[in-house]
Amino acid sequence: MTVIVTGAHGQVGRCLVALGGKGVTRAELDLSGAGTAGFRAAASSLFADSQRPDVMINTAAWTDVDGAEDVTNRRTVEAVNATAPGELARAAADAGVAFIHVSTDYVFSGTAPDGGRGWRPDDPVRPANEYGRTKSEGEQAVLAAGGTVVRTSWVWSGPEAPGRDFVSVMATLAENGVDPRVVDDQVGRPTYAPDLAGELWALAHVEVPPGILNVTNSGEPVSWCGFAREVFRYSGHDPARVAPCTTRDWPTPAVRPPWSVLDLEPWSTMTGRTPPDWRDSLRRGLGAGFRLG
Numbered sequence: 664m665t666v667i668v669t670g671a672h673g674q675v676g677r678c679l680v681a682l683g684g685k686g687v688t689r690a691e692l693d694l695s696g697a698g699t700a701g702f703r704a705a706a707s708s709l710f711a712d713s714q715r716p717d718v719m720i721n722t723a724a725w726t727d728v729d730g731a732e733d734v735t736n737r738r739t740v741e742a743v744n745a746t747a748p749g750e751l752a753r754a755a756a757d758a759g760v761a762f763i764h765v766s767t768d769y770v771f772s773g774t775a776p777d778g779g780r781g782w783r784p785d786d787p788v789r790p791a792n793e794y795g796r797t798k799s800e801g802e803q804a805v806l807a808a809g810g811t812v813v814r815t816s817w818v819w820s821g822p823e824a825p826g827r828d829f830v831s832v833m834a835t836l837a838e839n840g841v842d843p844r845v846v847d848d849q850v851g852r853p854t855y856a857p858d859l860a861g862e863l864w865a866l867a868h869v870e871v872p873p874g875i876l877n878v879t880n881s882g883e884p885v886s887w888c889g890f891a892r893e894v895f896r897y898s899g900h901d902p903a904r905v906a907p908c909t910t911r912d913w914p915t916p917a918v919r920p921p922w923s924v925l926d927l928e929p930w931s932t933m934t935g936r937t938p939p940d941w942r943d944s945l946r947r948g949l950g951a952g953f954r955l956g
């Protein structure tokens with residue numbers, strides 16, 4: 664089976680390539696401003712008879728949540744997050760290629776529904792920022808083309824991966840003796856990029872159903888502050904060095920959802936798989952570069 668992966672240099676994309684996916688880079692498929700016709704032509708070229716894949720997994724996205732609020736970035740954010748996914752999904756459908764699109768918990772906002780359950784795939788979306796709005800529009804376009812949307816949350820790769828994410832920043836602060844204040848009123852489940860890639864890879868190798876699924880690491884939901892404390896703990900430092908603060912104490916250009924927990928039951932029912940607990944994944948992700956406490 665041949666699986667091609669857009670966003671091949673991103674956190675999840677590079678993990679999928681490591682599993683055997685054929686990476687498509689921005690140089691080969693620029694989603695930032697080609698326009699509808701350009702997207703279709705570029706995508707269709709990937710599905711030529713001589714190299715037609717079985718599945719495309721789209722991990723490409725504008726993920727700078729605060730940067731998406733900047734009006735000077737608006738056109739690019741719209742192109743990558745809202746327009747391109749639908750065009751890719753339509754081109755894939757025309758070529759008989761299954762299409763999986765990675766989306767986000769940021770399509771939701773507000774407090775936890777029904778006494779603290781996770782967001783279900785069929786819950787009404789209500790994005791609170793431009794990133795969430797454009798990702799929601801991209802979802803709808805993919806669904807209209809018969810594709811599959813997989814929502815996830817709080818993706819991280821850790822200090823051994825290129826780039827900076829929450830875990831690598833917290834681990835560096837811990838090592839450098841910095842005691843951070845971290846938001847304690849936003850709750851979700853962290854998702855280790857290699858684990859997410861493994862779940863997507865498994866999905867790509869079965870008959871992919873159209874519609875929406877959720878996949879994150881499993882385990883008890885946690886706040887960003889609680890997550891940071893576990894990073895300190897598993898990298899051999901005192902978790903009490905991390906102090907809690909509120910969202911109001913730490914204003915950002917983009918509004919963040921206070922409840923980002925996604926319901927994993929449909930995923931487990933459909934795939935027969937339960938993703939690893941996020942604490943176990945954090946231990947694995949930090950173990951390569953840090954002494955575990």
